[in-house]
Amino acid sequence: MRALPLISDRSPDDVLAWRPDGPVSVGLYLSQVRSLADRLPDSRWIVNLCEDRYHFAVLLGACALSGRVSLQPSSQSAQTLQQLEAAYPGSIAVTDDPGVSSASRMIPLPALDALPVHTDANMPLIPEDRTVAILFTSGSTGSPQPHAKTWGKLVANGQAEARALGLIGQSRVLVGTVPVQHSYGFESTFLLALHGGCSFWSGKPFYPQDLADALSRVPAPRLVVTTPFHLASVMASELPMPPVDRWLSATAPLSAELAARVEAASGAPVHEIYGSTESSQLATRRTCHGPAWTLMPGVRLEQEGDITCAIGGHVEGKVPLSDLIEVLPDARFVLHGRHADMVNLAGKRTSLAYLNHQLCAIEGVRDGAFYLPRDDAEDRVGRLVAFAVAPGLDRQTLLAALRHRIDPIFMPRPLMLVEALPRNSTGKLTRQALEQLLEARAPAREADAG
Structure with missing residues (x-):
């Protein structure tokens, strides 16, 4: 079975992440991943609750390297954690929140700066068929529904997004307002950094002032990974923002009117990502250029009646989509609403x-x-x-x-x-x-x- 690198096409001195105390090199990241992998508890299932994006990245890398699986719930409520513990016996939750008291199934993330330094300069290789992460959606019962992701598909995912957004050879610093456990944040901040040549800001700014502060801490060019809700908040705040090279939006429909306002105010293009936790990201569009989406490299759609399935490329299997889709030539399509959102009165x-x-x-x-x-x-x-x-x-x-x-x-x-x-x-x-x-x-x- 083929093995793929933990990080694609990067040298040890390249910057992978930006933290409040400065940049983090690829070499330092790999050292901390190797040290943490040696110290993880003896459990196949690790619930990755780290809020700091860099902490999350180190823990997931340690899981991938050691054959463990990073469980990534969209909620950190007590009920969700109890459901995960029941579904994955022996699972251990790891948190970087110092305010969380240690419980029998929850441990603090070790201080990364105190870990022993590994001098191995070789890039770790991970079998492409290894399941390294499980993301979750809430089903009709409210119980977390698992969606396993293999390493080979995750690598292809990050590379496909970089190509779709024209980022090959054009590194950006990714500043995300969305949690890294969520599929969109996972793909467009973590995977796009590891396999798309970008770096990322470790924090998760929420309010407009938080975003302005985060942008001021990282060098240009900057790409903001955000949502329509956050974009509307930024526009309403009228706060001056450091220059942004590009905006990326997902999780909900973005109106052309709001996209046009953001572009006029910032001078930067606004792009959207279409996908789901089940299918992974599938397509992109520049919102102001019309309603049509363009599929990412390798992905294709198959239709039977009103049901459209995504298949190929980095998609895990054949995944039915929840939207009504009109397929167009040249790997494009238009959305006509979600099946569950259709109203007939x-x-x-x-x-x-x-x-x-x-x-x-x-x-x-x-x-x-x-x-x-x-x-x-x-x-x-x-x-x-x-x-x-x-x-x-x-x-x-x-x-x-x-x-x-x-x-x-x-x-x-x-x-x-x-x-x-x-x-x-x-x-x-x-x-x-x-x-x-x-x-x-x-x-x-x-x-x-x-």
Whole structure:
């Protein structure tokens, strides 16, 4: 079986990461990976909870080198960790949070600077069929659903993204606002650094000021790996930002209007990534240049009826996609909404993504989302509900503006004004979070109905 390098086409003196105390070379990273691999607990399953992107990278490299598997949950709640412990007996969680007390199945990451120095200058090789990471999505039951990733596919993943974005031979410093455990952050900060010739900032800035500070700590050219939610926050803040060479967005649809505002304000192009945890990243587009996506090298789509599957390249197997897709010539396609987001009321059809776009396009609306409740007792679809963050607007004004944009059958009953939407660390709104928000507002629903 073929073996592939831990890092592609880099010398020991090249910079792999940037930390608050300065750059980290490839050579130092490899030394710390080897030392940590010798000190990991005797368990096949390592739950990688490290928030610092560099700590995460060292722990994953140590797992890959030693034959262990990095489990990467999208949530670090006690319930999620209990579910992982039950599904992977003997698993050990490793954290870099000094505020977390050590438990029987959780240990602190050793101080990397105190690890013995390894002098082996050879690049470690890892069998391409070795499973080195398992990423998770939440299924309909809320239990983590595993998606195993082999080393060969991960290497091809990072290389495919670099080629798709035109980064071959054009190194960038990656500054990510998304967690590295999440598939998008994992691919577009960690893999793009290891196998796309880039380096990365170790932190995870969230607020616009945090992002400005992080950008000021790393040299140009800079590529920001972020989400529509964070981009909207940056635009609303009007904070001056150090020069950005490119913006990359994923996890939710990005409107052409917001992309155009970001490009006008920063002078840098905005690109999007399309994919999923199940399929890995599949395609890219420059949002302002139209709706069509271009598949990454080696990836192709196969269709049977309304179902589209991704296959080839770095995709693990043949993966059904959750979107309605129109395949175009020249490895391109257009999305027409998610299967689960399609709304069919009184014979008329639309998507929640379209309704969300119309709501958020109203002047004064900072954030908003439609939600389609379901009557579980009778398995019937309920009336549409909408939530809006719109300081300075009253409900009737907002409803009047919405009536000009959407068919009356899709008007929300009720429309609720809220201070903020319960987005997670990647800017996503889960169905469960919207259900809880609706339940919390239950006493006011009658007053909110319009």
